[in-house]
Amino acid sequence: xxxxxxxxxxxxxxxxxxxxxxxxxxxxxxxxxxxxxxxxxxxxxxxxxxxxxxxxxxxxxxxxxxxxxxx
Numbered sequence: 001x002x003x004x005x006x007x008x009x010x011x012x013x014x015x016x017x018x019x020x021x022x023x024x025x026x027x028x029x030x031x032x033x034x035x036x037x038x039x040x041x042x043x044x045x046x047x048x049x050x051x052x053x054x055x056x057x058x059x060x061x062x063x064x065x066x067x068x069x070x071x
Contacts (some may be wrong), residue, residue, distance in 0.1 A: 030055035
């Protein structure tokens, strides 16, 4: 029996690697780094991460925040 190993693709920000198909697929919107299409690890700038895998807006003058009030 022959085993075929697929390479692990390194994907750009906003994408994650799908090893089964050896493709880069999109994270959900507003997500910079994710492990699957629904598991966000880091939000894009001007957004903050909420516990339920959501990225929400920082205050208007804030580029990086930990919550809507913590710039």
